[in-house]
């Protein structure tokens with residue numbers, strides 16, 4: 131192990147130095163990947179020097195997600211205390227299903243879950259677990275909703291159930307995918323329209339639910355989004371919670387992207403009414419900035435977790451109470467320890483530190499929004515109270531500009547679509563960035579466009 135730790139340190143230090151010099155790694159087209167890097171596997175071992183070189187090249191040529199030039203997805207940056215926790219989780223290599231196998235790490239996970247439930251405003255009946263990502267926590271919510279609608283499905287399967295699901299057209303693509311996994315079926319997902327700010331249309335939702343009931347369907351789940359993937363919009367919870375109560379429908383809030391606003395006194399109003407929902411999920415690897423993945427699902431009544439996910443296994447559960455054998459409420463059997471990285475961060479900075487992380491992202495978003503507002507070359511497509519900044523520059527097609535910036539290793543940023551407008555989506559999720567880094571993003575983009583305008587003279591050809 132010693133030598134591997136030395137190699138780790140060497141390569142990690144080279145990566146950190148390289149990130150400063152080259153915040154975007156050199157573009158390698160997928161056509162050339164296997165020619166450019168020593169990735170191939172062979173029958174025989176290779177010598178240590180060649181191994182080190184292959185590994186170092188691979189690391190240094192991999193897209194850099196922790197730098198001031200990565201704005202492409204809904205994660206970014208590197209939080210050192212969280213990295214420390216994750217590295218130790220790898221060294222420990224526990225599996226979280228039993229107390230026997232994970233010991234005090236079970237306590238770590240339980241404390242994190244309990245604290246989040248307390249922040250939501252739930253009592254001791256609440257609970258939660260970790261899963262491999264926001265798609266999977268949404269899946270867990272859908273399974274609990276399905277089983278709540280009809281507990282016999284767990285044993286009998288989906289026989290003439292006619293269950294229906296409601297989610298906005300701006301919600302994450304895991305909803306239809308999970309509908310197919312759960313047996314509910316993609317065709318039974320009702321895609322509800324939104325207002326001009328990307329929030330679910332409450333009237334349309336009500337109408338669709340009532341229509342389905344009249345047709346003999348059984349509405350099982352309403353999914354709301356706290357931070358839609360493109361615009362970062364927050365669906366209204368309070369009014370819809372009343373509706374779901376009236377019709378006895380499971381209400382889930384998918385906060386994978388921006389659910390972490392629960393930690394911010396300034397922004398938690400965006401989740402007003404959260405305590406009334408049945409389940410809530412969020413990704414600490416997004417706004418909180420832990421390494422991937424760190425996805426939590428919380429449930430107001432933990433019995434629902436047990437009802438949907440418990441299965442006896444005498445070869446596994448041999449000691450301790452269910453409460454400490456976390457496999458009893460988990461989607462998986464073997465499960466990596468995703469709680470430790472969140473705990474190391476939380477323990478070191480406190481809840482107030484988590485709040486600072488969240489607030490910083492909104493401050494950076496304001497810097498970006500103001501920059502766009504004060505510069506006529508930009509057209510804004512974004513909304514307030516969001517960390518997704520959506521815009522176009524000089525009418526240049528977003529797709530083309532983002533792809534050229536990527537191919538020339540200038541910036542990693544993506545594009546999105548809302549109401550037929552395509553635009554660049556800058557995500558200010560990296561709380562290690564400072565206002566200068568956001569301004570530098572715009573200056574880099576402008577310099578790049580200017581350079582190419584001089585080369586080819588018309589923006590349309592870009």
Ligand SMILES: Cc1ncc(COP(=O)(O)O)c(C=O)c1O
Pocket residue numbers: 204262263264265266268301302304355357358359384385386387413423425
């Ligand atoms: C709103 C929303 N829900 C769910 C997900 C899926 O999360 P994951 O990528 O962890 O599966 C995302 C991912 O961006 C998201 O934006």
